Amino acid sequence: MKLKLSKTTVEALAPEPDKQIIVWDSDIVGFGVRVSPGGSRTFFYQGRLHGKAKKVTIGKLGKVTAETARKDAKRIASMLELGQDPSPPKHATAATAPTLGDLMAAYVELLESQGKVSARNVKNQIARDIKSAHPRLWAKPAAEIDLHDCMVIVGALVDAKKPRQADKIRSYIRTAYSEAINAHGDANMPASMRRLKITFNPARDMRKVKGSSKAKDRALSLAEFRAYWRRVQALPEPHRSLAMLHVLTGGQRQQQLARVTLADIDRDAPSMRILDYKGRRTEPRIHIIPLLPEALDAIDRITGGGEYVFSCDGGRTPIHNAFLNDIAKRICAEMKDADELENGPFTAGSIRATCETRLIAKPYRVSSDVLAHLLSHGMGTVQRKHYQHHEFFDEKLEALEMLHRMVKGQPEPGAQVVELRTRA
Structure with a gap:
């Protein structure tokens, strides 16, 4: 069964009471969704790596959107075509894999190495709004952080009526992942950034927070x-x-x-x-x-x-x-x-x-x-x-x-x- 996997079509899929069903996307070859008897819908991509079949789970509907899953499917397909394994390294366990905290600390170190006077202020904001506010996510492997996790961090600030600060933290996370990806081919990057081996930016699809850049200063008469x-x-x-x-x-x-x-x-x-x-x-x-x-x-x-x-x-x-x-x-x-x-x-x-x-x-x-x-x-x-x-x-x-x-x-x-x- 093939159809364009969008939010509407995926939510409309009816589960079978006694078996799991798979629906393939009509546009992206290898992109599909599994519908369990209980009604959960999980996106995945199936392709070949070095001639062998490779299936990569993208995420469940709710934690990821259909639009995000489509973008991830294209990313995974590109990596497979280049002979790259999109799965996290097998030797990296939860105890040894670089965490989100390691990534953000490396980002601050990068700012310091660039002579950015804002580095200290960025470090304090990250410590307050990510490390202290979300210790579980701070300790989570950086390669396992997804869009939902990023939304938890930024959404908490939006709910606290701090749109400007929320957008700053969104920008810090997004830029940290982007710089870590760029570090693969840049020997000028700090060693702490190069060793992270990040290949995907979970915050890339986060939208700018409304009201974060709204002009708050007026001119006096x-x-x-x-x-x-x-x-x-x-x-x-x-x-x-x-x-x-x-x-x-x-x-x-x-x-x-x-x-x-x-x-x-x-x-x-x-x-x-x-x-x-x-x-x-x-x-x-x-x-x-x-x-x-x-x-x-x-x-x-x-x-x-x-x-x-x-x-x-x-x-x-x-x-x-x-x-x-x-x-x-x-x-x-x-x-x-x-x-x-x-x-x-x-x-x-x-x-x-x-x-x-x-x-x-x-x-x-x-x-x-x-x-x-x-x-x-x-x-x-x-x-x-x-x-x-x-x-x-x-x-x-x-x-x-x-x-x-x-x-x-x-x-x-x-x-x-x-x-x-x-x-x-």
Whole structure:
């Protein structure tokens, strides 16, 4: 019996009360499903390896979908054609086979070997959301992890209303398996990754989590931005100077600010160097931010005997990633109580969005190229990577001067306000 094995057709198959039945797929030769008398439906693939019959169980309907089973069948067929055994090595037992934990640890080691500053944060997230939350799966052989197991890990975070974190963990698992597969032909990979011998990525068909990349930051209105600035001025030190610096440098990313040291401050051509590791780059992009006199004054107020600029203890340790968010959250609550909030709550990320949104509009009209260099985004185009080498230092300085006048409520030089006459 042959038919197209889809979710509908497989679920419609009626079991025989006294025997197992097999139904073959009409499109993929060797792909079939077994229907037991009890009603369970198990997908499998049957082919030949080195001239001998080889049957590989794919999984039961429910743990795998018909669509996933079809993709697995094609993968198994390709491996058999290449003379590769799709079954796990016989010598690998549950006690000796590399586990999911070994895979994720190797992935973190790979990030560290690439110089990724995010490696430590990724390691902590993996330990919390996989190792501690799912110890049974953490100890399960990596080659035996299936799509259902991946969904258990990611689904728990979705159920906890953490879509962004859920999608991060989905991405970490998917990338870890992908890198382990690539390690077969890459001697530059860490030994911990090469020895895993992973041939299949169970997370490849996991869909992006809805709501994970939904824009959560909004742009403040001019009135809100100026109210925020006034309240920043009233904060105690070092919170006042740190929040001022965040605004006066254009709302730079918090993680990058936390890495700035005194060695990154150039007082001769007042500027601050930021190492931008964002994205897949292994070498940071040097990002130079001009410093206004008010920004230098703020740096002098908060630095001491330590090396870090953005610090609460004189530079001995950098601020936490949530530090500026906590300040924004507190000011947001104060503005709400004072009826100064026009469009709902905001975060520290909203300050970054506000800087760009307000500077590109009238009367400032800062170009998108200047804003891209000021905020270090959209720099990966061919034109910018290979042909455009202008650093826009003076233009960035002018934009920051506009930003300072903006929050203080000062008019732009040369800007005119035309009063419209009302009809008689």
